[in-house]
Amino acid sequence: xxxxxxxxRARREFEKLAANDQKRLDAVIxxxxxxxxxxxxxxLSGVIHRxxxxxxxVIYAILDRERRIxxxxxxxxxxxxxxxxxxxx
Numbered sequence: 423x424x425x426x427x428x429x430x431r432a433r434r435e436f437e438k439l440a441a442n443d444q445k446r447l448d449a450v451i452x453x454x455x456x457x458x459x460x461x462x463x464x465x466l467s468g469v470i471h472r473x474x475x476x477x478x479x480v481i482y483a484i485l486d487r488e489r490r491i492x493x494x495x496x497x498x499x500x501x502x503x504x505x506x507x508x509x510x511x
Contacts, residue, residue: 424454424455424458424489424490424491425489425490425491426451426452426454426455426490426491427492427493428493429495432493432494432495435497436493439496446475446476447475447480450473451493454482455491458471458484459471459484460473466481469484470482470483470494471483478498478499479496479497480493480495481493481494481495481497482494
């Protein structure tokens with residue numbers, strides 16, 4: 423089982439969402455504890471992965487040795503959603 427945590431940036435992005443979007447995303451992010459690589463996940467680079475939840479993208483890092491998942495960004499899909507991924511850490 424993995425421990426899921428949010429970066430301060432991801433926490434702020436999550437808290438700005440509408441309640442129904444928060445509920446949908448919270449359910450998916452919660453499931454990452456049991457399965458950090460569910461069906462539909464895409465590896466972006468290194469330890470960085472993304473999962474789609476409707477129009478939202480959850481970008482997270484899987485740290486297998488520490489058994490942790492760090493949610494680093496939550497954003498709507500747009501042209502710049504995946505820009506500067508390296509700057510997120």
